Amino acid sequence: MTRKSKKVEQSAPTEFPYPVVPSRFPAGGDPVKREQILDGAKQVFMKMGFDAASMNDVTREAGVSKGTIYVYFQSKEDLFAALIEREKGRFTEALRDILADSQDAEQGLRRFAEAFVRQVIETDMIPAMRTVLGVIDRMPGLCHRFLANAPANARSVLEDFIRRQVDQGALRTEHPETAARQFIELSSGTFFKQRLFGEMRHAPSQEEVDRSIESAVRVFLCAYSTRPFPKPL
Amino acid sequence: MTRKSKKVEQSAPTEFPYPVVPSRFPAGGDPVKREQILDGAKQVFMKMGFDAASMNDVTREAGVSKGTIYVYFQSKEDLFAALIEREKGRFTEALRDILADSQDAEQGLRRFAEAFVRQVIETDMIPAMRTVLGVIDRMPGLCHRFLANAPANARSVLEDFIRRQVDQGALRTEHPETAARQFIELSSGTFFKQRLFGEMRHAPSQEEVDRSIESAVRVFLCAYSTRPFPKPL
Amino acid sequence: MTRKSKKVEQSAPTEFPYPVVPSRFPAGGDPVKREQILDGAKQVFMKMGFDAASMNDVTREAGVSKGTIYVYFQSKEDLFAALIEREKGRFTEALRDILADSQDAEQGLRRFAEAFVRQVIETDMIPAMRTVLGVIDRMPGLCHRFLANAPANARSVLEDFIRRQVDQGALRTEHPETAARQFIELSSGTFFKQRLFGEMRHAPSQEEVDRSIESAVRVFLCAYSTRPFPKPL
Amino acid sequence: MTRKSKKVEQSAPTEFPYPVVPSRFPAGGDPVKREQILDGAKQVFMKMGFDAASMNDVTREAGVSKGTIYVYFQSKEDLFAALIEREKGRFTEALRDILADSQDAEQGLRRFAEAFVRQVIETDMIPAMRTVLGVIDRMPGLCHRFLANAPANARSVLEDFIRRQVDQGALRTEHPETAARQFIELSSGTFFKQRLFGEMRHAPSQEEVDRSIESAVRVFLCAYSTRPFPKPL
């Protein structure tokens, strides 16, 4: 049977084609099955990376047949893109709430750091990032959208909080964005790299995390608090 | 391994088989040709990633024939492993010298940061990391050896310096390792992530880098200097 | 392994891309093997048609491996195109010579008809045409080039001959092209359709062919000879 | 058969299974829907050919679901066979009437030629033939039945007419069948091949057709009329 390459409808062939709405095809009506496929794809893509993952692997993991996948998604790339789009928003929701009801700078920073570090350590944000990094040259837009949500938005959430603290006179800095970046790096940078680089065999102990965050908070406040602040040990 | 090998004779199938000595096998006599192949492989693997790179690409880039590669290296994986082994030490050499002749803490930190940030921004350390991250589940040991050298050793170099400064009474901290990590994150974390995530279209301007490093140095010294230190802006 | 669709070099994706030179690829040097593949492809394509023929069939028939075919030809379509290009000239060579040394109109017509009918009946011109007709909508240019050679050129060869006979006063017509077409249809039309339509189980007997040609020659000369000509039976 | 069927129950696997009665199976009650499916199938099969046409295309064109088609027809092949059976008689009806009320040989021939050429040029007889030719090796009987009706029967209709003209003394030939074939080739052969080979971009002008037919009639009568007949130009 001929391979009739009649897919002309794709406007941007090499890049993620759906700006807002996630991949939805003529048929492919059942959202439950769609999720099921994405769940299987998530297992496979995050473990193997995009290239090493085969559609047969997805088939096996998702418990559906090859044809079914292609009813819901146009191609392997499309499936991957839909997966990334689904995952991208999952990581910043929690952070915003945490800072909303924090009045005290020190308490807010600590709670933000705890939440962010937990994400880095416990969730699959980092495996997802690794997977995305593998195809960054082939699908830059898709990767950008993912990355802009996961770590960058965390920064903007914290930046807003710092601005409010500056307005209230609790902190002092002329570059809230820089300060926000610095706090994120201080509090999570080490864990982030460890996890990204696969050097975190088991999650670090609670007290290890606490000590690290405590130190980050102190260094940060030592530098940016308007009140004198005891230097960290 | 992507292409499932039909051969069973491999004793350690999933991990880098050469513990210390880089790939050296039956023949493969000419070290110059060996380097030539590795140079070609480096171009290809770092641009495409392990899976997307084909041996034909390496062939073309290295200017040798397919058969020749297989004289010097057992398999694609072996070639990749040898490449990573060769590259793993390249990034920390310079840093040690920089700190060797720095007496002043502030000057030392600044010079370390400048050198490290330059590596992050200008060298192919980050592309190499991305490539390694793509196969971290398949070759954990190999990746670990690479990563332990590139960024981790930078940290240990800085840690030694901080220890000396503590001994000399210029800095105060009970956790030089933590302090070293913090300074690296403060000074390079943002650039590191930007470059890793492909969001650094053009290298940041010199003054942008200077400002960021300056701020990092101040935050750090504000926290760890034994002398009072003006807070950063 | 990823399917890296990096074939950007193709200028005209759906149509035969090689105007004059038959498909020749970077490598693929051995002309003998190339012919061997084309021979296998000919068997398969002419028996099954383009779509129903599988590359595995070609593989089997040609006695080479799948990969080898793709060293010599870029795609199934390219292989088919190369085959058609190879076959297209094979059918008109003989006809020209036949008419070159025929002085007498009647003798020339008879010998032309015999040669042309033999081609229709005995060679694989008709199976080739059937195969070409199956893809005429997908590869119009390729098909045109084939058809323009096989039957159309036969007509122009005969037309030249008729013109010469008109000049010599042996025939009379104001439309040598029409006359040529008519003679071809008269002499071969029936056999052509029979063979094309698969209704020619065994080749017609010599006397059957002779009778048919004789009748065609007579009808034609009856109409176009300058001399009175006995009507056919 | 393209897609090798897993089922073995088919008694006559390679050829059209319904000798006379068109496909009528377990259910498939509604003759209107049956026609609707065949109409859709006709569009698709004649445009794409048997292999390149997909059942989904038929589904879309016919406006019925996949399952419904399989209620009325056992397989793609069966649907195709039923279509061909339905179409096979369509092209000879008109010709018989035309000759029934023609007394004069010249007038009869001209009207026959006009009608037949119109069919060749304007109807989908030729696309249908092309479609049939594509599967002639797989379904010889079916194709034979179709082709025996369309062009061959036209010939037998004309043959009867010629016989009558011979009986009336207007024409003279000992082989009315040959004469009939010759007239058909003379009058339509060129147009037939042009259309079949896709070289008829737009229908030829009326005067072009007229001139061609006129010439054919003259050549024919010149050869077979019992009265002296002026030679064609």
Add this chain to the structure above:
DNA sequence: AATGAATGAGCTTTCATTCAT
């Protein structure tokens, strides 16, 4: 009776690896 989601064999094509030269 009608639907269309699901299946999976089979398609074209790629590429790591081998081996005759």
Add this chain to the structure above:
DNA sequence: GATGAATGAAAGCTCATTCAT
């Protein structure tokens, strides 16, 4: 030792056919 043509397993994807609804 070096070459690159040849191999064939496995990839992404299609589509005739089935069957629960």
